[in-house]
Amino acid sequence: MDNKPGVTRDRHYGYAEWCGKFFTVIDTGGYVTGSEDKFESEIRKQVKLAIDESSAVIFMVDCKDGLTGFDKEFANLLRTSKKPIFIAANKADTPDKAMAASEFYGLSLGEVYPVSAENGGGTGEILDELIKTFPTEGVEDPNAGIPKIAILGRPNVGKSSLLNALLGTDRSIVTDEAGTTRDAIHSHYKMYGKNFILIDTAGVRKKAKVKEDIEFYSVLRSLRALEESDVCIVVIDAERGIEAQDVNLINLAERQGKGMVLMVNKWDLIEKDSKTSDKFKTEILETLAPIDYLPIIFASALNKQRIFQVVEKAVQVFDSKTKKVPTHKLNDVLLPEILSHPPPSIKGKHVNIKYITQVTARFPSFVFFCNLPQYIQPSYERFLENKLRENFEFEGVPLRLIFRKK
Numbered sequence: 001m002d003n004k005p006g007v008t009r010d011r012h013y014g015y016a017e018w019c020g021k022f023f024t025v026i027d028t029g030g031y032v033t034g035s036e037d038k039f040e041s042e043i044r045k046q047v048k049l050a051i052d053e054s055s056a057v058i059f060m061v062d063c064k065d066g067l068t069g070f071d072k073e074f075a076n077l078l079r080t081s082k083k084p085i086f087i088a089a090n091k092a093d094t095p096d097k098a099m100a101a102s103e104f105y106g107l108s109l110g111e112v113y114p115v116s117a118e119n120g121g122g123t124g125e126i127l128d129e130l131i132k133t134f135p136t137e138g139v140e141d142p143n144a145g146i147p148k149i150a151i152l153g154r155p156n157v158g159k160s161s162l163l164n165a166l167l168g169t170d171r172s173i174v175t176d177e178a179g180t181t182r183d184a185i186h187s188h189y190k191m192y193g194k195n196f197i198l199i200d201t202a203g204v205r206k207k208a209k210v211k212e213d214i215e216f217y218s219v220l221r222s223l224r225a226l227e228e229s230d231v232c233i234v235v236i237d238a239e240r241g242i243e244a245q246d247v248n249l250i251n252l253a254e255r256q257g258k259g260m261v262l263m264v265n266k267w268d269l270i271e272k273d274s275k276t277s278d279k280f281k282t283e284i285l286e287t288l289a290p291i292d293y294l295p296i297i298f299a300s301a302l303n304k305q306r307i308f309q310v311v312e313k314a315v316q317v318f319d320s321k322t323k324k325v326p327t328h329k330l331n332d333v334l335l336p337e338i339l340s341h342p343p344p345s346i347k348g349k350h351v352n353i354k355y356i357t358q359v360t361a362r363f364p365s366f367v368f369f370c371n372l373p374q375y376i377q378p379s380y381e382r383f384l385e386n387k388l389r390e391n392f393e394f395e396g397v398p399l400r401l402i403f404r405k406k
Contacts (some may be wrong), residue, residue, distance in 0.1 A: 012023040021140030026050045029099050048077070056084040056133045058126065061104050063097045063114065075107040084133045086126055087112045129331035146188075147196040147318045150229035153255075154245050157237045158265040161301040162202040163187060166311060180266070194315055196272070199225045228250065230321060231259035231314045231396075238266045238298070242284050250288060254398045257363035259317035260294050261396055263310045268300040290382075293389060295396050323361055325392050330356045330366070333391050334384070341383065346375040354406050364388075365400040373403035 014025050030049045051057060057078060061071050078085050089101035094115030101114040111129070114353055115122035151159045167187055187198045226232060232253050236242055253260055255261065264280065281296050288294070295313050299306040343351040355369040370376070385399050 013305065018131050019128045021134055023055075023131070023134060024085055026054060050128060051078070051081050051083065054083060054117055056086065056130060057081065058086045058130070060088050060090055063100045065089045066100065067103045067106055071104070071107065075109055078109065084130075085109045087111065088115045088122075088126055090115055090117050090124060092116055097129065098122075103328060104332045106266045110235045114336075141166045141361050143383055147194070147231065147315070148199060148229045149231045149233060149314050149318070150199040150225045151233045151235060152226060152249055153235035154243070156171065156235070158301045159235050160200055162233075162235065162263070162265070162307060162310075163198055165301050165304050189311075196315065197227060198311075198320070226236055226258065227256065231261065231318045233261050233263055233310060233314055235265050236265050236284075238270050238280075241280075242287050246311075247287060250291065250294075252289060257361075257398055257400075259314070259321040260365075261310060261317055261399050262294050263298045264298045265298065265301055267298040268303050293395060293397070315397070320394050321397045323364065323392070323394075325364075326356045326357050329359065334387060335388050338384075343376060346377070349375055351375050359402075361400065363400065364394060365402065367402045367404055369404055369406040371406065374403055376403045 010070055014027070016023055016025050028047045059074070060069070067394060087104050087107065087109055089098075089104055089112055092098040092101050093116045098114040103113050105110045113122055113126040113129075115126060117123075151162060153159055166189065186312060187200070189198050209323070210301050226249075232251055234246065234253070236246055241371055250260065250262075262284065264284075270276065283298060285292055295317070297306055297310050299310055303308055335353075336344070338353050343353070345351075349372055351370055351372045353368050353370040357367055357369075359365050368376075381401055381403075384401060388394060388399055388401075
C-alpha cells in the first residue's frame with residue numbers, strides 16, 4: 001500500500017474466504033482519463049480485462065472526494081459488463097462520512113456499502129452480499145500441487161514481454177521504462193499437457209538504486225516470488241551480457257534449491273556468426289563458475305523466437321527437481337564408478353563408500369554412507385555430482401550430497 005496514485009499498475013491476484021466460500025480477488029490500477037501518467041491507457045486496458053475475467057465487481061469510491069466525473073464515467077463502463085456491481089464507499093471512518101456515502105446512489109448501480117479499508121469497518125456487510133452471487137463454494141487453494149515458474153531478472157530485460165508473448169494477451173503492462181511491473185503477477189498456463197503457473201515479477205535492482213518505497217516493495221515481491229517458485233527463468237539482456245546482479249540472483253536461487261533456466265533475451269538484436277552463441281555461453285559459464293549445470297537458451301520475446309522452448313525446458317527442469325531415483329538404480333550405476341575412481345587417500349586413510357540413497361527434500365538430495373565421511377574432498381564431491389548428472393539427467397537443478405558414517 002502507498003498513498004501515491006497509480007501504485008497498482010498490473011492486475012494483482014489473491015485468494016480469499018468468507019463464510020466457507022473461497023474466491024479469487026483481482027486488484028487493478030485506478031481507472032482514470034486525462035492524467036499525466038504515461039501508463040494511463042495501459043491501466044484502463046488492464047481494468048477492462050479484469051472486469052471480463054470477473055464474476056462480480058466491487059466498485060471502490062471515495063467518501064472524502066464525493067461523487068466525481070471519473071466515478072460517473074466508470075459507472076457507465078460497468079453497466080455494459082452486465083456483472084453484479086457492489087459500490088464500496090471507502091474512508092467512511094465516521095458516522096458523518098458514512099452518511100456522505102448516500103451520494104453514490106446517484107450512480108444508479110444499486111446498493112452502496114460504506115466501508116473503511118483502513119480498519120475493516122463495513123466490509124462484512126458487503127462480503128455477505130457478494131458471496132450470494134457465487135454459483136459454487138469455490139476451491140480453498142486452486143494452485144495446490146501446480147508447478148510455479150518465476151520469470152526473474154534485472155529491470156527492463158523483457159520479462160513482461162515474455163509473459164505476454166506466451167499468454168497471447170497483455171497480462172502485464174509493457175513500456176520502455178524500467179520498473180513498469182511493480183507487483184508479482186501469477187498467470188495459469190497449459191502446455192504439453194501440463195498445468196503450471198507463470199510468475200512475472202518486478203526487476204531486481206541493486207539496493208543502492210532502490211530509491212522509491214514502491215520500488216523497494218517491488219524488489220521484496222520479486223524475492224518472495226523466487227521463494228515460492230519451483231523453477232526460475234532468469235532473463236538476461238543479450239546486449240548487456242551477464243552482470244553482477246544476474247550472478248547474485250542465480251546464486252540466491254541455487255542456495256534456495258530452485259531449478260533454473262537461463263534465457264538470453266533480445267538475441268535478435270545481436271550481430272552474430274556461427275560461433276557467437278558458443279562464445280556467449282562460455283562467457284556466462286565462466287562468470288557463474290562453479291555453477292555449470294544451467295540450460296542456456298538464446299531467444300527473443302519480441303519475435304517469439306524460442307520462447308516456447310524456454311518454457312518446455314523449465315517444465316523439464318521441474319520434472320528433474322521432483323524426480324526420485326530408485327535406490328537400487330543409484331547403487332547399480334554409481335558404486336562401479338566409485339570402485340573405478342575411489343576417493344583419494346588422506347593421511348593414509350582409505351575412504352570406502354558402501355551405499356547411496358536419495359532422501360526426501362525440497363530438491364534432489366543424496367546420502368552417501370561411508371566409513372570416513374570427514375575425509376571426502378570437495379573435488380571428489382564434484383566428481384560424484386557430475387556422475388549423478390550424467391546418469392540421471394539433473395540439468396538445471398542444484399544437487400545436495402550428504403556424507404554419513406555407516
